[in-house]
Amino acid sequence: MFIQTETTPNPDAIKFIPGSPVSTHGSFDYRNAESAAKSPLAQRLFKIRGVNGVLLGADFVSITKAEEDDWAVLKPRILAGIMDHYLAGLPAVEADAQAQTLNAHDSEIVTQICAILDERVRPAVAQDGGDIIFDRFEDGVVFLHMRGACAGCPSSTQTLKMGIENMLKHFVPEVKEVRAA
Numbered sequence: 001m002f003i004q005t006e007t008t009p010n011p012d013a014i015k016f017i018p019g020s021p022v023s024t025h026g027s028f029d030y031r032n033a034e035s036a037a038k039s040p041l042a043q044r045l046f047k048i049r050g051v052n053g054v055l056l057g058a059d060f061v062s063i064t065k066a067e068e069d070d071w072a073v074l075k076p077r078i079l080a081g082i083m084d085h086y087l088a089g090l091p092a093v094e095a096d097a098q099a100q101t102l103n104a105h106d107s108e109i110v111t112q113i114c115a116i117l118d119e120r121v122r123p124a125v126a127q128d129g130g131d132i133i134f135d136r137f138e139d140g141v142v143f144l145h146m147r148g149a150c151a152g153c154p155s156s157t158q159t160l161k162m163g164i165e166n167m168l169k170h171f172v173p174e175v176k177e178v179r180a181a
Helices: 040-046 071-087 108-127 156-171
Strands: 004-007 013-017 028-030 051-056 061-065 130-138 141-148 177-180
Touching: 013 071, 028 040, 028 141, 040 051, 040 061, 040 071, 051 141, 061 071, 108 130, 108 156, 141 156, 156 177
Parallel strands: 141 177
Antiparallel strands: 004 013, 013 061, 028 051, 051 061, 130 141
């Protein structure tokens, strides 16, 4: 198994691409071992000292490290952990966790916002090892969760304001602003 790696705009996050599907039902963002109870892969990775976050995307794993740790030390350990996981034949996320879907969005505006995020924004953000999840739409403001490499990235505010906000305003005139949830 050959696992590719890509740097991200966040210096504390790297994207690992195992060449196999990781999550078939959306992304899963874990900030600690306790939250990863339904993910054998994330549990394994949190056992590596210095791993602070694990985002499982469709075809990648984004790892966020502690600021004081060094990628030269962590990267080989993470590669070995991912490889061992796949060789063991375990799922990245247990089936019952993958069966959960996003809450149904009933308004037409919210449906439009989510479609734009899914079709135009999320694929681009996934290239950098992150994900953006819709939270809510209130009084013209779209609230989004930044996940994976996007969470804590120095350029995340610029991505929200200059990229996503401008795009949503263009396609959905009811959108006045985008904020991190």
